[in-house]
Structures are given as structure tokens and as C-alpha cells.
Amino acid sequence: MSQHHILYALDDKPGFMVSLTAAVQHMLASFVGVVTPTLIIASALGLQAEIPYLISMALLVTGIGTFIQTKGFGPVGSGLVAIQGTSFAFISALLLVGTTIKSRGGSNDEILAMMFGVCFWGAFVEIILSQFIQQIKRVITPITTGVVIIAIGISLIKVGMTDLAGGFNSDSFGDVANLNLGLGVLLIIIIFNSHRNRWLRLSAIFIGMTVGTLVAYAAGMTDFSALSSLPYFSFPQPFKYGFDFDWSLFLPVALIYFFTAIETAGDLTANSLFCQLPIKGDKYLKRIRAGILGDGLNSLIAAVLCTFPNTTFGQNNGVIQMTGIASRKVGYFVAAVFVVLGTFPFIGALLQAIPKPVLGGATLVMFAMVAVGGVKILTTEPLNQRNSLITACSLGMGLGVMLVADVLAQLPAWLGNIFLSPVTTAGMTAIVLTLVLPNPAVSQQVPADQPKPDEQ
Template structure:
């Protein structure tokens, strides 16, 4: 089968077995990506007691968001098989918010109330932005999008490497056992990802983490005590931890919502290509507008359910391309599977058992691939002098504040918090330079005198 061949189009309705098989592939491709941000945030901020509920709500929000995005409710949702999931882009900013509250002596509930509060109000940024797609087309370029995604990937690699060595503040940090286990998981994932069998490639991260956890069990590195006395079902409790808000902590989150809207536009464009839909004209812009609005609404729902912002997952575009199945019915099956998974807190507690080196070995690959994806987008158009200058300055500023964090310590708190994140610093620099630097393609031709 040609990878570009569409066996079942958007409006087609394949049978139950075909729909469920395709849906399971989508779930396998995105499951780890959905739960990993929550595991990382909980690990860094010491929220282990809340992990089962947070994971359940992340899966439930993914199911609800995927249904809204796929089915389309009025003007909300692209109508494509666009699987939603917890966004990696917010990780560094959310950890900053949580760490700030924790340093003040805040409890776990206080930390979650602040993180979920700024995410709730930040979702309105993307909701409003979706209505101005025509006005922001100038800054939605491969250069700005690529720079932002590269900064996201690089900023998260430190988190993955820290987990691979044992986790933050681990007693045996950097031990031979931790490094061997983490690198072993990394090698397993690389091996299966290089296989010609598509099922093995899709399941590479899942297989690597499963094998790593089994090895860790025999090494005495797993603890199953958290599985005791768990409820059978997890009932959603809106705003369970309360809601809080501070402007200086909100601004970096708001800016990242802007960047994720740009990223979503790219993912939905690729999805449209695989579904043989036009990527120009008013119908295309309407689809992108509805998709970004769907992202914003789904992030709003996620905050209410007590989980972190949602975004459109790009990895599921590869599943559509590989299977040739672009049916909206499959998207509804994906949503149903995720919602069922979200009702059982046992899943969240089981994931909590995964040792940090295993998690680090898997996430290091994912984070590095995020950066590589940004490089691919960045190089999709020529890196002329203007684009090279924008890229160099943006990444220089973003990586600079990541490496020398106290460089912004003397700034006002709202500005310091905004620029502490390498993602927001790199993205802001790229947008500003894209606006003020003349585009060479449209620059006037120099006038020369004739002899």
C-alpha cells in the first residue's frame, strides 16, 4: 500500500474491527505522550500522592478533547482525526509556577490551584486568538514555529536526563545502576523504532518502558505500595484543588498558548494533507480556525477537570499516513478508548511505579525528537541571511536564559518570570525580529546607474 493512499476517507465508516484496530494504533502512538507531562511535573514538584487522579483526568480530558476536535461541535473542532493530549510545551513554565508556590511554603493543593488557575485563564488566549488567524499569518512562519519547537525540545532534555540519572534530589543520582537502566531503555526504543514492522515502531516507547520496568523490578527498584486501597473508578471533581491566579506567573503561560496555536496550525495542515483536503483558501482557514478554537476549549475543560493544557498531537498524523485510514469514526473510537482508560485510577498508580531512569530513558528520546521536529520545520524554507539571523538570535537568547538563569533576576517579577522560560524568550525574539527585519524576498531591487 502506498503511504499516501487513503483507504477510508474522512466521511467513510469502516467496520467495528477495522475502526478499533486503527484506534488502538492511535492510542499506542499517543498514550505515553499524554501521561508523561503529568508524571514529570509531579516528580519535580513532589506531587506523587495526586498522580493517580491527575493521570486519570489527563486521559479523560484527552478523550473528551479528541471527540470535540474530531466530531466538531458548531464552530469548535477541526472535524479531522486530530488526537488531543497533554502538551509538553507548558512543562518548563508550569514547573516554574509550581516551584514558585512551593518555595513560598505552599501545599500540594496550593501548587495545583495556581498551576490550574493560570492554565484555565490562559486557555482564553487561544480561544480569542483563533478568531484572528488572518491577522497573525505574518508571524506563523517556518522560522518562528521551528525556533519555538526547538526551544521546547532543548529545554526539556535537561528534565529527561535528570530522570535518567535517578530523578531530582535522588540519593543514588548518577549511579551506575540508574545510568545503565536508563541507557538500556533508550537503546531498546532506538532498536524497535528502527524496525520495518510498523506495529513495533508505533509501540517502541511502550515496549522500552515495559521492558525497563521489568528489569527494574528484578533490581529491586520498583515499589507497588501505591497500588493498595485505590478506588475502582475515578469520578471527575471539577476544580478539586481550587483555583488561583497571579499575573506574573500567568504571562509565560499565556505566551505559550500563543505558540501552541501556531504549532496546532502546522499539525492540522499536515493532517489535512494526509486526508487529501485542500490547504489553501477559505475552507482551509475555517478548518484551522475551528481547530485552534477546539484546542483552547479543550484546554479549558482540562483545567476544570484538574489536568494540564491540551494540544493537537502531531504523531497521530503518521498513523493516518501509515494505515490510510482517515475516517472520523476512528477518531470517535480513539476518544472512547481514552475516556474508558481515564475512569480507572489504577492506571495512574501503575504508571507511578515506573522508576525514574526508565522514564528518563524514554522521555529523553521524545524530547530530542521534539527538537528534531523543530529543525525539520525550520529548514523547510531556505535559511537565508535574514532567517539565519532570526534563528541565531532567538536560540541564543532562549538557551542563554536557560543556562544563566539569574540573568533576569534584577528585572521586575512579571518580566523576569516571562523571560525565565527559554521557550517564551526564544519565541518572543523570533516574532519581534520577524516583524522588524525586512523580508529579502519582498525587498526592492537596488537601482544602479547606467554608464
């Protein structure tokens, strides 16, 4: 990214309206990602009565976690505009936990107690792992992180396109009206983001979604019926549903924590790239260590307040790249917006009523930007035979399980749930091959205490 593409750098302090507008766009880009895992898990397990509180806590913890990650407190927090949110990577593992407890005759409270119990202890996997970044830096390379970021972006594209067509399980999925609305929003964002006026550029996502929502309202495509049944306020209650633990259910969740740490390293690398910070060296590793520790601590807070594990969201890197605003001040505004949304369920539900095609049209391009960010990271290293092989095999495995999920049908349930995530499969493949395949660049280096061939 060239310098002129950044309108406000990390330490710049844009005005109130610029910060608020950028923060709202970050919120809109990640709002669906924050609430969707909760909706998927709760709906699949029949926890409809608990959904309002679970969503409020998801939004509240996103605000708290984003502030911790952006501000940075000593060794905790990357200091970047690293928006936190509920991780999609845990959905399969947590559904396994929930269905197991439900099959044992467990109540809703017992299901949630077990899920939040294993999530609480699992967070320590990420917390401990963060302290060994120096030891595992061999596998945190531009190749492995680039592969993980590409897998994240491509897997998110499916979510954006599904929303553009009407959303999961929609009766009108693929309807021409949905496609026209979503593509119209996408076109508006492209037009305004290409404008030379910086205000129009930084407001492109907001303008596109606002126009799309107004058009949808005029066409009768919005539904605000759920607003009347919501409480006015929602206050956090630590371990509201109790606390439980089971080793056999803990292990798959713990393994996901390991790979979300690698995913976070990739997201923070992309974020650093967009903020024009170095992605090599001691300062970079320190930033990654603090970011992963921040993720682990935020997931610990999430379990205490009864919501699912948090991670650094990749889609917000797309917002930074598209708006050109990388200011840390915007991160504080994002945190405040999410805390307000979590405290007042009515506001969150109002945003939740934005039609799926509108959200899909806006998020599709941002999710694709995440994948482009991964490509940029990959190109910082020469794509020699070894690196090309690692990239090809990793993306082939990751995208393969995404496109043909039945390939894992004969595996044990816990193992299939782990590898069902394209991010996990691609990341694991990249790490194993990085460790196994010899690196010619390293093997050909001459030790410092030996003379070079031309000096002998």
C-alpha cells in the same frame, strides 16, 4: 517525509489491534508529560493530599481534550491526532500564584481556587486569539513555528535524559544500572523501529518499554507500594476547591496563554507536515485556528474540573513520525485510554510505577524527533541572511535562558517566570525580529497593477 513513510494516513482506518497498539504508544509517550506538571506544582506547594484527584483529572481532561481536538466540532478542533496534555509552560507562573497565596496564609483549597480561577479566565486569551489568526499570520511563519518546535524538542530532551538517569531528585541519579536500563530501552526501540515489518515498527516503543519494565522488575527497580492507598474510582467535581481571581497574578498566566497559542501553532504545523498536509494557505490557517480554539476550550474545561491548562503535545508528533501512523482513528483510541486512566486511579498509578530510566530511554528519541520536525519546518523556507539571523538569535536566546537560568535572577519575579521558558523566550524573539527586520522577498515584489521591469 516521503509517502512510503506513512503506513496509515489521516483518514485511514487501521484495525483494532493496530489502533490500540499505536494509541498505547501515544499514551506512554505523553503520560509522564501529563502527570509531571501536576506533581511538580503540587509537591512544591505542599499539596500532597490533593495529588491523587489532581492527577486523575489531568488524565481525564487529556482524554476529553484529545477527543475534541481529533474529532473536530465545527470551528473547534484541528481534526489531527493532536494529543492534549498538561502544559509545562505554566509551571513557573502557577508556582508564583501558589506561593503568593501561601505567603498570605492561604489554605490548600485557597491556593487551588486561585490557580484554577486565573487559569479559567486566562483560557479566554487563547480562545479570543484563535479568531485573529488571519491578522497575526505574518508572525506564524515556517521560521517562527520551526524555531518554537526546535525549542520545544530541545527543552523536552532535558526531561527525557533526566528520566533516563533516574529522574528528578532521585537518590540513584546517574547510577550505572539506570543508564544501562535506559540505553537498553533506547537500543531496542532503534532496532525494532528500523525493521521492515510494519508490526514491529509500530510496536517499537511499546516493546522497548515492556522489555525495560520486565528487566527493572527482575532487578527490583520498581515500586508498587502506592497502589494500595488509592481509591477505586475518581469522579470529576467542577470547581471542587472553589474559585478566586487576582489581576496581578493573572497577567503572567495570561501571557503564557498567548505563547502557548504560538507553540500550538508550531506543534500543529509539525503534525500537518508528518501527515503530509499543506502547511501554507487558507486550509492550513483554518486548521491552526480550530486547533488553537480547541486548546483554549480544553484549558477552560481543565480549570472547571480542577486541573492545569492543556496544550497540544509536541512529543506525540514524534510517535507519528516513528510509527508511520497518522490515522484519526488512533486519536479516538488515545482519548478513550486516557479517560479510563482518569476514571480508575489504580491504572494510572500502575503506569506511573514504570521506572524512570525506561521512560527516559523511550522518550529521549521521541523528544529529539520533535526538534528534527522543527528543522524540517525551517527548511521549507530559504535560510537567507534574514531568516538565518532570526533563527540564530531566537534559538540563542531560548537555549541561553535554559542553560543559564540565573541570567534572569535580577528581573522582577513575574517577568523572570515568563522568560524562564526557552519556548517563550525563543518564540518572542522570533516574533519580534520577524516584525522588525525587513523582508527582501516582500519588498521586492511588484504590485499587481504595475508592469514588470521587462514590460515597461
